[in-house]
Amino acid sequence: MGDSRGLDDAPAIPDVDLTRPSIARVYDYVLGGKDHYEIDRRVSAALFAAVPETSDLAHDNRNHLRRAVTWLVREAGIRQILDLGSGLPTAGNVHEIAHEVDPSVRVVYVDIDPIVLAHGRALLDDDDTTTVVTGDVRDVDAIFADPEVTALIDTTAPFAVLAASILHHLSDEEDPYAVAAAITARLSPGSYLLVSNFLDDDEPRAKALERAFLDGGLGTGRFRTWAEQQRFFAGLEMVEPGLTYANDWRPDDRTPTDSPTHTLYAAGIGRKA
Template sequence: MTGTPPPAPQQIDTTRPHPARVYDWYLGGKDNYPVDEQLGRQIMAIDSGAPRAARANRWFMQRATRLLSRETGIRQFLDIGTGIPTEPNLHQIAQGTAPETRVVYVDNDPIVLAHAGALLRGTPEGVTEYLQADARDPRSILEQARGILDLDRPVAVSLIALLHFIADEDGAHDLVGTLVDALAPGSCLVLSAMTADFEPENVRRGIDAYTAQGVTLVARSRAEMGAFFTGLDLLEPGVVSVADWRPELAEGESDLGPGPVSLYGAVGVKR
């Protein structure tokens, strides 16, 4: 069963760059505007590896989803901060392994909402839904998700490249803690987020470029990233650069080339 049609999108501001559209431009997508390309090129002038990082992050999501679908038997996914659809999407990977998988996408961005129909083309046996909700309100997300997912059974919660837009003082740890507390044992937390551990100066200048556009951006250390998994069992290889997380699960990935990728990724399991 596919999801119900999403509500009509709100007006989209094309006069200011937007992180989701800049990310789409890095991935070679078409759902971006000249102002997004301009910021993307500005970031690339600081760090030419930005498109590599975007690809590596996307591939991390795909590998984590394959692992959870194939090896842990997870059949429910809650993807928060979904972003503009880029195939293969999470539900395509998960339902490719188990067609009965239930997937809920969550975002609060009119840009994502405008493309949400592409996220609802799931398998007849499974469920694919899109919720319009703010990541900073996890209780509302859980309340809505309960109508689609069985939270008494294991769920994989994905926060892919989301937490670096939420500072600790703005509730990043409360957000993650509220979600994890509501999950059944055997559930999983999948995170990726920006770090300055590998290229501190480039990342600092990139943050400055986003901040000048009114966008909050936070880089976290390996220890700070690991703190989100307190009380969870980290799957091997733990908190590592997204490019180095379980490369044996790669399918259809190209060579990233040498150099660091300034995003950490990890997967934890609730006991």
């Protein structure tokens, strides 16, 4: 868990609502960060009460993201990345992982939460390969039309879209399948879509966390089945080993082998032919 005071004593950030928890800040707290407020810690306590291994789940996701970004840049040759629902800067940011392989990789972070923009801008002040913009993943057209996105991402060349730990925050009514299809329609040949999500592998912890999200005022945290998640890759060729438990996707020596949340998180990458 994160720093116990977080941002409570820090100067106010414009547009940041302190009366409601935010997914980005709760996630930061669960990952051990410092960008959260009392309201976020209260909701996090309810998540931990429902599933004490909640931090492992977040770390399984970040570990997968690290391996997947490294693979996209090193093995697949990707040099431009659009990271949707990117979250607050944390240990091992996508641009830092990509730049370990090639410092010229361009990265655009997109998030709906104003705190992500504020902290991202501060972090990326002197980085001309990487930027952060505010956007809503439910409006894919607006994201792809954003001048800051088009300035860094050339959609006529191969690029990668990351949808890590974001589509499970959309309810069925918000139609995450249509969102994935809209992204896929934008991919040029040789581009990739990464999707990782909470997994409903038929165990009670999935339902307990889903309930804690709703009760805590965090909205949707929908655990979807394997079959539901496979639909996100419609129209794409799956990169080996396909849609798997996140920790089983090309594990390396830094991947946990005994994560207690192994069966609660799935991930995959699809390629546009």
